[in-house]
Structures are given as C-alpha cells and as structure tokens.
Amino acid sequence: MCPEYQETDSEILFMAELRREFLEKTRTDLPRMEEAFAAGDLAGVAVIAHDIKGTAGVFGLHEMSDSGRLLQAAAQEGRMEESRQLIEHLKEQLAQALGTPPQGTNS
Numbered sequence: 001m002c003p004e005y006q007e008t009d010s011e012i013l014f015m016a017e018l019r020r021e022f023l024e025k026t027r028t029d030l031p032r033m034e035e036a037f038a039a040g041d042l043a044g045v046a047v048i049a050h051d052i053k054g055t056a057g058v059f060g061l062h063e064m065s066d067s068g069r070l071l072q073a074a075a076q077e078g079r080m081e082e083s084r085q086l087i088e089h090l091k092e093q094l095a096q097a098l099g100t101p102p103q104g105t106n107s
Helices: 009-038 042-058 062-076 080-098
Strands: none
Touching: 009 042, 009 080, 042 062, 042 080, 062 080
16 A cells, blocks of 8 residues: 655645636636627637636636636537626636636626
C-alpha cells in the first residue's frame, strides 16, 4: 500500500499562483466574451466559455465551471438571452473569486 500523498508547501504555492493567473486571464477574457456577444459571435462566446469551464474545474471553482458549461451550451444553441445572463453571472462569480466588486455589470 502506498503512503498517502501530502502536498508540499511549494506545490500549494505553485497551484495558488496558477489559480491567480487563471483568474486574471479570465478577467481579460470576459470583456472579449462581451465583445463577441455584442457582435453576435456566439461561436466566439462558446470557445471562451469552454476554456473557463475546463480550467475553473481544475482549480476547484465548480460553480464557475458549471456556468461556463451552461454558457457554452447556450451559445452553441443560439440562446442569446440565456447567454447574456450567464455572462453576467460569470462576471459576478469572477469578482467573488477575486474578492472584488464586479466591473461593468449591466444587470
């Protein structure tokens, strides 16, 4: 039987840094997503949502991952209003993860 694995402090710090980088990248991706949505480019919205869905899950941000999954599906299926609402929800979730108020919320 293998002994239970214990993360080292450096591994924990490394993962925390990767999570921070993901959140910062998402902060820049959301305005791009809003621009794609405004231009009617739901395929572009779906691509960004797909990235958020996968990476958020890796970092334990399961609600954000679920929102990304729902947004990807809504965008792929052309559901504009649902896509808009999910983009706003992702902005709120990002702000919560960063500990800052959401920027540019149009709710």
